[in-house]
Amino acid sequence: MQAEILDWLNLLVRWAHIVIGIGWIGSSFYFVWLDGNLDKSTRSGIEGEIWMVHSGGFYRTEKILVAPTELPRHLHWFRWEAALTWITGMILLVVVYYLGSTAFLIDPAIADLDRDTVASIMILGLVGAWLAYDLFWITPFAEKDGRAAGFISFFAAIALAWGLTQLLPGRAAFIHAGALFGTVMVANVWVRIIPAQRALVAASKTGGKPDPALAHRAKQRSMHNSYLTLPVIFIMISNHYPFIYGHPWNWALLLGLALIGGGMRYWMIVFEKGRNPLWIPLAATLGVLVVAWYAANPPGAAAVAAGPPVPFAEVQAVVAARCQSCHSARPTDDTVQPRPGGVALDSPAEIRLNAQRMRAQAVLTQVMPLANKTQMKPEERELLGRWIAQGAKLD
Ligand code: HEC
Numbered sequence: 001m002q003a004e005i006l007d008w009l010n011l012l013v014r015w016a017h018i019v020i021g022i023g024w025i026g027s028s029f030y031f032v033w034l035d036g037n038l039d040k041s042t043r044s045g046i047e048g049e050i051w052m053v054h055s056g057g058f059y060r061t062e063k064i065l066v067a068p069t070e071l072p073r074h075l076h077w078f079r080w081e082a083a084l085t086w087i088t089g090m091i092l093l094v095v096v097y098y099l100g101s102t103a104f105l106i107d108p109a110i111a112d113l114d115r116d117t118v119a120s121i122m123i124l125g126l127v128g129a130w131l132a133y134d135l136f137w138i139t140p141f142a143e144k145d146g147r148a149a150g151f152i153s154f155f156a157a158i159a160l161a162w163g164l165t166q167l168l169p170g171r172a173a174f175i176h177a178g179a180l181f182g183t184v185m186v187a188n189v190w191v192r193i194i195p196a197q198r199a200l201v202a203a204s205k206t207g208g209k210p211d212p213a214l215a216h217r218a219k220q221r222s223m224h225n226s227y228l229t230l231p232v233i234f235i236m237i238s239n240h241y242p243f244i245y246g247h248p249w250n251w252a253l254l255l256g257l258a259l260i261g262g263g264m265r266y267w268m269i270v271f272e273k274g275r276n277p278l279w280i281p282l283a284a285t286l287g288v289l290v291v292a293w294y295a296a297n298p299p300g301a302a303a304v305a306a307g308p309p310v311p312f313a314e315v316q317a318v319v320a321a322r323c324q325s326c327h328s329a330r331p332t333d334d335t336v337q338p339r340p341g342g343v344a345l346d347s348p349a350e351i352r353l354n355a356q357r358m359r360a361q362a363v364l365t366q367v368m369p370l371a372n373k374t375q376m377k378p379e380e381r382e383l384l385g386r387w388i389a390q391g392a393k394l395d
Pocket residue numbers: 103239240319322323324325326327333336340341342343354357358361362368369370373374376
């Protein structure tokens with residue numbers, strides 16, 4: 001498809017995806033907050049209530065203890081936010097990774113796959129991951145021992161992320177892992193949580209009691225979604241951080257950030273209920289420092305040795321040979337738009353201006369050249385790194 005059309009699809013779908021996603025995560029954060037902040041009510045039939053002031057008016061919300069015998073005509077379900085976030089997300093994945101150039105999706109140095117193979121693996125993965133997760137969590141073992149089952153699921157998720165990094169370049173591996181986890185979250189809403197709510201509504205109509213197993217399951221799944229939220233949001237923005245996804249141990253850094261995100265979500269929930277286990281934010285801070293240390297010292301980084309000053313002419317020759325086919329106001333590589341990533345490297349001033357970003361992409365990590373299309377050599381990365389370490393001088 002034409003690059004301009006893809007760019008516009010990318011823009012519009014991403015815009016919608018973010019707006020709808022904010023609606024979904026915002027309402028789910030709001031309800032967790034609400035549950036933790038209700039004041040006990042003395043009125044019969046009311047479990048808790050709260051007064052709020054917002055956008056120029058007072059609001060009073062009550063949580064009803066038993067379902068009303070007669071339901072109001074208008075009952076809001078909060079179900080389309082999740083579904084539409086998923087739909088826009090899948091379209092965005094296809095637009096960015098499957099319709100344009102394969103440069104983000106396939107790196108023969110990692111695995112020599114073609115696009116159709118990756119797409120098939122992904123579709124099988126989406127269905128398989130959900131089925132495995134869902135069937136595991138309805139076993140009596142998982143229903144009873146949520147903690148042990150949680151550990152097992154966590155390690156399974158890490159194994160999945162690791163597997164993806166063995167097939168795809170880091171950036172694509174991360175976003176595909178995010179698509180898998182996001183799918184589990186949305187399926188939780190549609191397959192487990194909403195049916196349980198439907199049973200609740202049906203029971204209140206007949207005056208009966210809904211199946212407690214359904215309610216228990218729905219609660220478990222909504223807790224999983226809660227803990228997945230921050231890790232999945234990190235994955236969704238991870239394409240801005242090549243020092244994470246481009247790291248040889250990217251899956252391990254992801255594991256660290258997922259633990260930090262999940263832990264901080266737990267802290268938010270208990271904090272909203274009036275407790276403040278300080279060790280959690282402290283451990284998270286320490287965790288960030290550990291991840292940052294590993295990220296700053298990638299084992300595969302071009303070893304920048306102290307050496308003689310690098311003449312700029314040599315750097316310019318490397319950039320011309322390895323980067324300019326894409327990074328130009330008039331790229332010769334027909335798979336990219338002018339100035340990809342906002343970076344043109346035509347003039348000495350532009351090369352100097354982008355020195356630190358080039359270091360992040362082509363010296364510390366080997367994210368650039370994309371899929372090493374221009375076959376940059378390790379010596380050239382070292383040279384570039386040394387020139388930047390020496391102050392990126394233009395002489
Ligand atoms: C095959 C085309 C291609 C080649 C060759 C290439 N790049 Fe890129 N580069 C891209 C694309 C496409 C993007 C935009 C990525 C995105 O949309 O996030 C990009 C983005 C970048 C960015 C900006 C990333 C950011 O968000 O900060 C830098 C810096 C960069 N490249 C450096 C280099 C350097 C240095 C080289 C040469 C060693 C190089 N690139 C070679 C295609 C290429």
